[in-house]
Amino acid sequence: MNNVLMAAAIMSFFAAFLHGCIVLGGPEWYRFFGAGEGMAQMAEQGRWYPHIVTAGIATVLAIWGVYALSAAGFIIPLPLTKWVLVGITTVYLARGIFGIVAINMVNHPYLIELREQQTFMWVSSLICTVVGLTHAVGLYQVWSKLN
Template sequence: MKQNRFLIAASALSFIASLLHVACIFGGPDWYRFFGAGEKMAQLAEQGSTYPTYVTLAIAVIIALWGLYALSGAGVILKLPLLKTALVLITAIYLVRGIAGLIIPF
């Protein structure tokens, strides 16, 4: 089976995004601010709240799971359940997030 280079690249980028989310947990409030998590999340991290840690960890796990789905779609690992549906939804979420990131600041 031929592997899809675009899905392999997408998986790598998803894993990098997941690792950056984990790095924010260890980097603290300044990292939350730098990566655009919002001032409220940064303030909660400064106050020692566990909320930013749990939310960021949940996001990191979800994004890592998306990386696994990309690898599955590329034929690198075994086929995961609901593969085509998941890849369409993941793509839609990334597209909406990307477009929002371009429009909202303006």
């Protein structure tokens, strides 16, 4: 069993759990976790959109955790594990590395709003980079064993 990928799985499951907590926590949680004022206001208005999007993200993150468990050898092999893990690693690293760049270079209303939350962006980008690097190291360690 690969302990690095086990750690990566735990990180993805924790991120999924936090996204679930955001849905339950409501508008202030959307604000705190950087979902944007628009998402927070929609949650205040009782709209389902922010909850569906956030629950969808939580589901994807949980699936990523399952794939990391599979690659770690903790559960049965899943289809295309090697290539799914490459994609997961790429997404985490891209979010981590380009998150700060995007908010400072792209003039989109949501990204402009995030410029005012530099601490959140730096912390979340660092977390995503660490999670991505954890996946990358684990993937490197088991590469030849994966389908």
